[in-house]
Amino acid sequence: MSWARRFNGYAVLGVLTVAVLLVLAPFLAVVVNAVKTPGDYAAHGPLSWPHGLSLAGIVDFWFRVDFGEKLWNSFLIIGSVAVLGVAVSVLNAYALGIGRLRGRTAFLVFFLLANLLPQEALAYPLYYLSKEVGLYNGRLVLVIIFTAIQSAFGTYLLSSVYASFPRELLEAAELDGAGRLRTLVRVVVPVSWPSLSVLFTFFFIWTWNEFFLPLIFLISNDLQTVPVALGVLQGERQMDATTTSASALMGIVPAVLFFLIFQRTLSRGVMAGAAK
Amino acid sequence: MTTTTRPAPAAAATDGARATARRRPRRGRGYAVFLLPGALLALAVIVVPLLMNVGTSFTRWSGVGVPEWIGWDNYRRLLDDDNFWASFRNILFLIVAMAVVPTLLGLLLAAVLYDFVATRFGARTASLFRSGFYLPQVLPVAVTGIVWGWILHPGYGALNALLERAGLAPLARNWLGDPRYALYSVMGVLIWFQVGYPVVMFMAGLQRVDPELYEAADLDGANRRQKFARIAVHVIRPEIYVVLVTTTIAALKVFAQIFVLTRGGPGNATLVPSYFAYRNFFERAQVGYGAAISTVLALIIVLLSVVFLRLQARGEDA
Numbered sequence: 001m002s003w004a005r006r007f008n009g010y011a012v013l014g015v016l017t018v019a020v021l022l023v024l025a026p027f028l029a030v031v032v033n034a035v036k037t038p039g040d041y042a043a044h045g046p047l048s049w050p051h052g053l054s055l056a057g058i059v060d061f062w063f064r065v066d067f068g069e070k071l072w073n074s075f076l077i078i079g080s081v082a083v084l085g086v087a088v089s090v091l092n093a094y095a096l097g098i099g100r101l102r103g104r105t106a107f108l109v110f111f112l113l114a115n116l117l118p119q120e121a122l123a124y125p126l127y128y129l130s131k132e133v134g135l136y137n138g139r140l141v142l143v144i145i146f147t148a149i150q151s152a153f154g155t156y157l158l159s160s161v162y163a164s165f166p167r168e169l170l171e172a173a174e175l176d177g178a179g180r181l182r183t184l185v186r187v188v189v190p191v192s193w194p195s196l197s198v199l200f201t202f203f204f205i206w207t208w209n210e211f212f213l214p215l216i217f218l219i220s221n222d223l224q225t226v227p228v229a230l231g232v233l234q235g236e237r238q239m240d241a242t243t244t245s246a247s248a249l250m251g252i253v254p255a256v257l258f259f260l261i262f263q264r265t266l267s268r269g270v271m272a273g274a275a276k
Numbered sequence: 277m278t279t280t281t282r283p284a285p286a287a288a289a290t291d292g293a294r295a296t297a298r299r300r301p302r303r304g305r306g307y308a309v310f311l312l313p314g315a316l317l318a319l320a321v322i323v324v325p326l327l328m329n330v331g332t333s334f335t336r337w338s339g340v341g342v343p344e345w346i347g348w349d350n351y352r353r354l355l356d357d358d359n360f361w362a363s364f365r366n367i368l369f370l371i372v373a374m375a376v377v378p379t380l381l382g383l384l385l386a387a388v389l390y391d392f393v394a395t396r397f398g399a400r401t402a403s404l405f406r407s408g409f410y411l412p413q414v415l416p417v418a419v420t421g422i423v424w425g426w427i428l429h430p431g432y433g434a435l436n437a438l439l440e441r442a443g444l445a446p447l448a449r450n451w452l453g454d455p456r457y458a459l460y461s462v463m464g465v466l467i468w469f470q471v472g473y474p475v476v477m478f479m480a481g482l483q484r485v486d487p488e489l490y491e492a493a494d495l496d497g498a499n500r501r502q503k504f505a506r507i508a509v510h511v512i513r514p515e516i517y518v519v520l521v522t523t524t525i526a527a528l529k530v531f532a533q534i535f536v537l538t539r540g541g542p543g544n545a546t547l548v549p550s551y552f553a554y555r556n557f558f559e560r561a562q563v564g565y566g567a568a569i570s571t572v573l574a575l576i577i578v579l580l581s582v583v584f585l586r587l588q589a590r591g592e593d594a
Binding site for chain 2: 009012013016019020023024026027029030041045046047088089091092094095096098099100101107109110111112113114116117118119120121122123124125126128129144145147148149151152155157160179180184205208209211212215216226227228230231234241244245247248251252255256258259263
């Protein structure tokens with residue numbers, strides 16, 4: 001390799017490093033300022049390194065919003081939605097992608113559009129209906145709604161993956177006398193597991209991030225999810241800058257943890273599994 | 277149901293082949309039942325509420341009591357409403373920030389990371405960079421609002437402090453509070469937020485590129501850029517469509533970022549249709565008018581999606 005080419009390589013790497021640091025700079029700013037005392041912030045501004053470590057902002061914030069409770073609410077809703085959403089997506093995609101049901105294109109278009117619809121076009125009737133059936137201001141109604149919305153996308157994506165599912169495997173299962181359900185559980189699900197885990201990851205992160213519907217449906221303070229609690233708190237009170245940073249940090253930490261956990265899944269790719 | 281009797285071992289191969297040939301026309305039977313739970317769920321959560329919303333858009337209703345039928349009045353009122361037009365003009369800018377720029381940047385970054393960094397510096401380095409770009413995507417949007425609201429704050433924010441320290445104090449602005457800059461500031465935040473998604477999607481798709489195609493192109497004397505434009509972009513076309521469709525729609529639907537950053541302000545400088553609808557539903561109790569706004573938005577999104585799907589179908593036929 002020539003000297004010039006090697007230099008070019010490092011130049012590209014340098015530009016990329018600067019770009020990624022710019023993307024990550026806000027995270028760094030949050031961490032640095034979350035551990036300052038308000039006095040330190042007032043004296044030295046947001047850019048200086050903290051003069052000593054203070055966890056007061058974080059502790060203060062944690063108790064002010066009962067953060068443990070908010071985390072539990074979020075996990076309860078998200079975990080249920082991710083599992084149920086993948087399950088419904090698999091069932092739909094099995095019928096449409098592998099079963100090639102009559103009218104499957106119309107169904108796929110429907111599911112895609114269902115996922116793409118603005119939640120505002122559903123929100124008020126859902127709000128009204130949930131009040132009628134006594135589900136308003138509860139976590140269950142959000143699980144049901146988000147399972148429907150997320151699985152609509154999952155159906156669309158997974159059906160195209162299943163459309164190229166190796167026919168030999170299905171025919172072999174059929175020759176072995178496996179019924180539809182058995183083929184699904186024993187052949188289709190294991191072979192497409194990488195795609196399913198990517199789908200699970202997406203559902204998890206997307207639902208964790210949901211804001212609009214939880215804002216409308218979770219009125220009680222003790223039912224709120226983390227994003228709603230943070231958003232409401234930010235709107236309600238004028239927090240000082242260090243508490244603001246602390247609250248942002250508490251929102252970031254769980255998200256980054258999921259990300260690290262799920263990172264391997266993501267790298268396997270959306271279309272993996274059935275492509276080969 | 278299919279029978280489970282097996283043919284004698286000696287005849288298995290030919291019988292099996294014939295059985296498959298006979299079964300092929302019947303493929304598709306017994307699958308409909310699997311669609312039932314998903315279809316019922318979609319009916320209850322999506323179809324019925326959507327129809328109710330369209331119905332409500334032809335009424336005057338405060339959310340309690342009986343809606344009063346007023347025909348097309350809400351829609352006529354929309355056409356004369358400056359806020360309505362401002363919200364749709366703003367959306368065009370947000371499509372640039374959430375779909376166009378991230379897709380182009382994503383293609384560039386994915387190409388460099390997959391083709392160049394991964395081969396020269398190893399796959400681990402490339403995946404480290406990918407994680408860095410993707411990180412904003414995993415943040416709750418409310419947190420994005422808190423972080424950027426603070427960074428862009430005119431008084432104690434980090435950006436203005438940084439500009440002052442760099443001797444660029446005249447460039448300091450009230451980034452979110454000045455109607456001249458608010459929309460551009462929001463666009464910047466959205467690009468930051470969005471760029472990781474195409475990077476991840478495109479890098480995943482690039483794994484399908486057949487190395488033999490690249491070797492053949494090498495023999496033909498193609499350079500790196502030609503190989504990417506002619507081969508890789510072609511292979512990851514499904515991902516490009518998915519990214520463009522989902523990000524454009526996401527831009528049309530954007531709510532939380534606006535809610536936490538600017539609440540549509542100052543004035544209507546960053547107002548978007550979804551927040552405009554929300555305000556009418558839950559703050560002003562003008563449910564019929566809110567329903568009309570969200571119906572228009574839904575209609576635009578559906579029409580756009582159908583166009584996208586048509587284009588995709590045509591692309592696959594070609």
